Amino acid sequence: MDLEKRHLKTIDWSILLILLGLGMFSYIGISGSAAGPETASRQVIWYIFGFVVLFVTLLFDYRLYSAAAYVLYGIGIVLLLAVLKTPAINNAHSWFDLGPVLFQPSEPMKLFTILTVARVLAKRADDPDRFYHFYQLIPVCLLVAVPLLLILIQPDLGTSLVYTGMLATMLIVGGIRLKHVLILGSLVGGFFGVMTFLYHYQQQIFFKIIKPYQWDRIVYWLNPDLEAMGRGFQLKQSLIAIGSGQLFGKGVNTPTQASFGWVPVGESDFIFTVIAEKMGFVGAGLLMILFFFLIYRMIRIAMEAKDPFGSYVVAGVVGMLTFQVFENIGMTIQLMPITGIPLPFISYGGSSLLTNFLIIGVVLNIGMRKDKLRFD
Template sequence: MVDKRLFRNLDYTLLIAVILIVCFSLVIISSATVVSSPMDFREHQELWNKETQGVSNLTESEPTSLSLLQYAKIFFSGFVKKQIVWFIAGLIVMTFILSVPYEDFRRHRKTIYIINLLLLLAVLSPLGHSAKGATRWIDLGAFKLQPSEFAKIFIIITFADFLSRREGKLKTFKDLIPCFIHIGVPMLLILKQPDLGTSLVFIAIMFGMLFVASSNGKLVGGLFFGGWTMAIGWVWLHFKIGFWIPLKDYQLDRLLVFIDPWKQWHGNGYHVVQSQIAIGSGGLEGKGIFNGSQNQLNFLPEQHTDFIFSVVGEEMGFIGVSALLILFFIVLYRGIRIASEAKDLNGSLLATGVVAMLTFHILTNVGMVSGIMPVTGVPLPLFSYGGSSMLTNMIAIGILLNVYNRRQKIIF
């Protein structure tokens, strides 16, 4: 039983912003998946016309309930129903996370880290489920679990404790080596799947938390920017002299296609090109829900997962995109405030890890679909369709609320 008094000090600004993002996403998922059900686009149009015919002739005394019913028949597709279930499950898990003092996470750090590694190893075993050239899921029958999503939360929890125990002792490169190992082991297992996008999230989480925990910010910043410089130089040497790189040619091509997607518009650049067309055609107000041609005619791939932001741009235009980004800004701003107001370093690091994870996801996804960043398959948090992703992000929000709720002694 959760003590109701825990909800007195909740960050309701953060919670309301999260709920609005999810509600917004359900509308967009409905539009993005209306042609993904057994009926094709034409059948859906016929159903829509049938359900809405005569609406303009309704008298003023009998309008609203019938109109809502008509919209509901179109709105509640199978994908939307599943996402609502995952969101409700996420709220339940979030409440559980909120009820447990975040200090208690530290006592189970070793168990959490081991469970994380075992789940990632299970993906690479015969239990792993493959799709679209990658093995990232465990098939549990009723649903498929993606351990790499939960691995981000496990790493945030264990790494926060790992750094807290080394407070004041992270001054040299040698001191940071154990940190790299702590993050590197699960990260390599995720790269093996392969899942480059999630692996890069780990790097963002690590450096974000290190920056807060380390007493040598210049060292951490130098390593971060130096690492990216080395990575770019490595790729340049690969193309220049054939230097070995731990990526297959098609993976590398997919990463770099954003530089000139129109050059390969019929191949690896197809996703980016269609996304740019969708966003660009939305204009100021958009074409309207269920009216986006790139989305509804299935020119836009993965429109309910990785490229869902493109649907917002096409069907709701600049206004819809701005509204969504403002909501995300509120979530990130509140996360930063929570990290700064935490009562101890462990709480600050937990909040920082969550903010780093969400920030990387948002910037990378928006940049990816806009054609200014590589396509890494990173979903938009709380917005893209996906059960594991929704649960992970709701747990992350639960951690933020937990740290905020206990920023000072709770007086009952």
């Protein structure tokens, strides 16, 4: 441990204040859902544990996390393989049932992947030709592809997509060339082209690749009125609840559509809907402003980091959180298809919350050790 007074002076305290603000929104959202105040109180306990995890993370120089990156990555892969053998919960093999809590290994694996990719990129940081050839991207992409595919077969499409956001931001900061971006874009475009062809002419093959329930999410995202009381119910009720909140909301203590259970999983996936209904456009807008400033402060830390490893780590975290926030809020307002991605620091869940606090702890660690030791 090397935490000193000079480090405490350089902690980005504004991020800690933002986390407290997000905690207040989390309590309001969970208590206003069908889960009720009892579940919200448990979230407060998770928040307390989260801050403990965060401050413990600050005790150690972040370069220790670089040294342990490969080991952590290996442990994460073993956990992702092991969780596939567990009994399904909500039709997915994503959790270890530890009795009072459920542990989701895909959450800490986000940090392990970011640390590992950052270490690989940092080793090449001084090489101006590190991404001159397209094949040089393959090792980095494979590091992300392995956990992504393991999570995809759980199946958990939403969480697996988060890894693409992490990879994209880290490669951009790492100096990926424009022509390689175009090549990757062409590959993605080609994939969608092939899938379109299969859908129109070989649906048997198409539905072996895309699960029927995943396709339903796209169909009823585009037109929830096809089954307003069936497969489009969740999105339809979300839109009604958000619209009914109007400018200032119905009130934190007022019984609402969400509190009576008309907004499914309002304490988790659709917690933004609950907040918008309770607090209106103003409250929902304030929540998004908090997320904006959280991302902004992390970008500042990435720009001021004293080494490439720190910059890459924070870039990966920015990509991860930005993708999750955009997808979660977007799916509640019909901007994005519905997935099971939680809203960071807001949705109920111990694994996700503690992992996010651990990740923010690493980011703050990088920020407070950005200055080299000086002798006056």
